[in-house]
Amino acid sequence: MDDFLQNSGFLIVTMVQQALLAMSLYFPLMSGQLSLASPGFYAIGGYIAAIMGTVGYFAPWRDSLGWVIFPLEWLIAGVVSGVLAVLVGIPALRLRGIYLALATIAFVEIVRVLCLNLQITGCAIGIFDIPQLFESRWNYIWTFGPLLVLVLLFSYRLERSRVGRAFKALREDELAADAMGINPTRYKVLAFVIGAVLAGIVGAMSAPFLNTWNARQGTFDASIAYLAYVLVGGSRSMWGPLLGGMLLTALPELLRPLKDARLIINGLVLVFASIYLPRGIVGALARLKLFTLRGYRSLGGSP
Numbered sequence: 001m002d003d004f005l006q007n008s009g010f011l012i013v014t015m016v017q018q019a020l021l022a023m024s025l026y027f028p029l030m031s032g033q034l035s036l037a038s039p040g041f042y043a044i045g046g047y048i049a050a051i052m053g054t055v056g057y058f059a060p061w062r063d064s065l066g067w068v069i070f071p072l073e074w075l076i077a078g079v080v081s082g083v084l085a086v087l088v089g090i091p092a093l094r095l096r097g098i099y100l101a102l103a104t105i106a107f108v109e110i111v112r113v114l115c116l117n118l119q120i121t122g123c124a125i126g127i128f129d130i131p132q133l134f135e136s137r138w139n140y141i142w143t144f145g146p147l148l149v150l151v152l153l154f155s156y157r158l159e160r161s162r163v164g165r166a167f168k169a170l171r172e173d174e175l176a177a178d179a180m181g182i183n184p185t186r187y188k189v190l191a192f193v194i195g196a197v198l199a200g201i202v203g204a205m206s207a208p209f210l211n212t213w214n215a216r217q218g219t220f221d222a223s224i225a226y227l228a229y230v231l232v233g234g235s236r237s238m239w240g241p242l243l244g245g246m247l248l249t250a251l252p253e254l255l256r257p258l259k260d261a262r263l264i265i266n267g268l269v270l271v272f273a274s275i276y277l278p279r280g281i282v283g284a285l286a287r288l289k290l291f292t293l294r295g296y297r298s299l300g301g302s303p
Contacts (some may be wrong), residue, residue, distance in 0.1 A: 009138025010194035011253055015246040016144040017206060022229035024199040028072075029235050030164070031191035032171035034097060036223035037104035038199040040101040040111040043218025045127065045203025050119060050127040050213040052076070062131070070133050074204045080202025082193050089192040093185065096174075105220055115215040123248050126214025133208050140209045147205070151198060167191055179206035232273040234280025243281055 022039060028035035050128055052058045052073050062069050092103045115121040122128075158164040166187045169177035176185050207213045225248075233244020251269065255262030277284050 006065040006093060008274050009136065009141070010260065011250065013137060013140045013144055013209065015204045015249045016141065016148050017202060018226075018229065018249040018254045019242045019245035020148055020151060020202045021142065021226050022203065022233070022245035023148075023155070023238070024191075024195040025226045025230050026155075026235065026238065026241045027191045027195040027198070028188075029230060030159075030171065031167040033093060033187050033188055034190060035192060035195065036101050036220075036227060037085075037088070037107050037192075038195060038226055039220075039222035041081040041196040042206070042222070043108075043111055043115065043215070044084070045081055045200035046207040046213045046217055047115065047121055047127070047203075048077045048080060048200075049204040049207035052132050053131045053208065054127055054129065055120070067133065069273050070208065074201050077200040077204035082197045085193040087194030087232040088190060089196075090185070092191060093188045105223060108218055108220060108223055112218055113279065114213045115218070122238035123210040124215065124240045126216075127207075127211060128212045130213065132211065137209065140205075142228040143205050144202075144209075144267040147201070152238060152242070159238065163187070163190070223297070228270055230280075232270065232277070232280055234282030236279060237282045237286075240280045240282040247281075256275075 021042060024038040024041070025035070049070075051068065052061070061072075065072065088107055092100065092107070092108065095103055116124050142158075158167075166177070166182045169180070169182055170187055173259055174184055203217070206217075226245075229244040229248055230241045231244070233242065234240025234247060248266075248269075252262055252266055255265055258265065273280070279287075
């Protein structure tokens with residue numbers, strides 16, 4: 001068992017981490033906003049943790065607080081990401097569809113270029129030797145795992161709340177929702193902020209986990225990867241990002257014995273899912289369940 005955790009612990013924790021990042025994209029999509037800004041907030045959160053963990057100015061904090069410095073990094077990363085999301089979201093969320101996607105990609109690129117040129121972020125080299133919360137990579141499941149549970153519980157309650165219903169109304173028809181008294185700007189910015197806060201916290205947790213942080217953590221490629229997680233898993237259910245993030249993170253590792261062919265298979269999976277699973281894996285499973293139930297009833301079975 002110990003050997004398994006040592007060999008596969010990093011992959012398992014990474015699967016949970018990527019599922020959380022997929023969830024950060026799910027909240028804006030829940031309100032009908034195609035936002036790809038999560039990698040930018042993820043990078044900012046990671047830099048906050050890396051700077052607080054390595055810069056001499058924060059040494060007294062680290063000495064006096066001990067391990068409590070890590071939850072403090074998560075809190076600061078979440079607050080900074082939330083405030084920045086409000087500043088970015090109010091003007092950007094006036095856009096729709098592909099124009100919003102382009103605006104949020106521009107935000108990710110601005111963050112990346114700034115981090116490549118600022119001394120405090122280590123420029124192109126980045127920040128190394130970030131203090132570790134745990135000695136073993138597997139033990140980071142005790143930070144990412146509870147966060148994933150909390151996010152799923154939050155999503156469950158949100159989908160059934162008045163705010164969640166407002167998100168869904170905006171996703172289905174923004175003009176009709178506005179006519180019914182739902183403030184589009186208010187709720188779209190709220191969804192954007194929720195996703196940004198989650199991405200920032202995940203970034204702050206990931207910096208010690210990875211032990212190094214640089215501008216490659218927040219790129220356009222990461223935006224597309226997170227979007228693929230949500231679309232393959234299913235964007236209409238909170239279980240979609242969870243399933244898609246874990247599956248697409250594990251798939252390249254499971255196919256590693258195939259060497260370069262694994263990249264082709266990974267691409268074919270994405271193409272197949274895009275064409276034949278328009279509502280993602282979760283949507284396909286829901287349709288299969290409904291089809292099976294109808295077939296059972298047609299045979300005279302009880303509901």
